[in-house]
Amino acid sequence: MSQTKTVIYLFDPLCGWCYGASPALASLAGLAGLALDLLPTGLFSGAGARPMDEGFAAYAWANDQRIQAMTGQPFSGLYRTRILADRRRPFDSGPATQALTAVSVTAPEREFQALAAIQAARYVDGRDVTAAQTLSDILAGLGLAAAAALVAGREGGQDGALTAATAARVERGRQLMAEHRANGVPTLLFDDGSHRRKLDSDILFSKPGRLAALLRAL
Template identity: 55%
Template sequence: MNKTLVYLYDPLCGWCYGAGGPLPQVLESTGIALRLIPTGLFSGSGARAMDDDFAAYAWSNDQRIERLTGQVFSERYRDQILADRLQGFDSAPSTLALSAVSLTSPEHEFEALKAIQAARYVDGLDVTRLETLTAVLEDLGLDAAAQRLTCPDSGLLQANDDRVGQGRALLRRVGGRGVPTFVLQQADSAMQLLPASAIFSDPQAFIRELNVGVNP
């Protein structure tokens, strides 16, 4: 099957975490390959400080995602992440960690993304710290990626910049609005933007949409 589901994401996007619930079922049901590309949406100019208003907005949004998908947003996350005014809302470190995985064990990037999200939203760990992210990767047995992340070299930094640039360019190309954005890539390089909302409201409809796209 010469078709791929391209997943444009940001590791600190609550909706991306929510998509991690139904997405494995989608992949298993369709047999389609997954390719992840970060967009850096909440890094650089998209990063921000955590304040009371933003924390309240995030928690309200998180509860909606939990109701739709069953993905857990714990009280520990609320107390140790959203209530911490010294911890910024910045996905750059997590994105760099996932680029390290992409370089060393690309087949484990989705697994690593889910582990980083669980570390934040369930365990209440600070994934803006490289030490936290290194430990997450080591727990997954991704030692090569953890080692690259401990002392990021120019190769890793350039690969990370390239991936984010590619993600942003593709988001513009397909007219995606934020993340998660899902794109069905055909063998002839044709790109089909998929309705991301369906993966939350009706995963079976999302599966049917993919099956239509993957039929010869």
């Protein structure tokens, strides 16, 4: 009996390059004998969060245009005017990371779908995914009622278990980054059941089929 292979995806939900990598990750759906394990690294949460000031917004938009040119992933005018121009909320991936953890503990097989929906809500629809209500609405719209309820409860400070689960996932993600000397996200690790190694992240930004073809051959 063949052993299941696992791709570990180290990411941050507010990382533009991770959004750019989404088509390549989506191409893995349905590959026989392959599991996808999403692990947030907390890169832009906690001490990594920062104000959305004018300088950072300009830097982000310039970077986003590079990502769009390379991957075809859209960064809309709504995102630029509603998100990058909003000085009231910080650049903080903590709430989105919590929301994805809520999915991971209630419907783990749908976490990538939830990540893609959160990314599209931000970068295409210009919705504020630093707000728990927005995140709860996104999850509810996907039919993820249990996860949506957890996120809504977290907004009122009612779910310490969700906070603890999020912290544990982020810690594991950071440990793997350190172990494999990863410099940033997105990072891909491949585990064949006996050995784990880091893959070249550049493959995430080429034609999506290249990643699937590589993994079939490993």
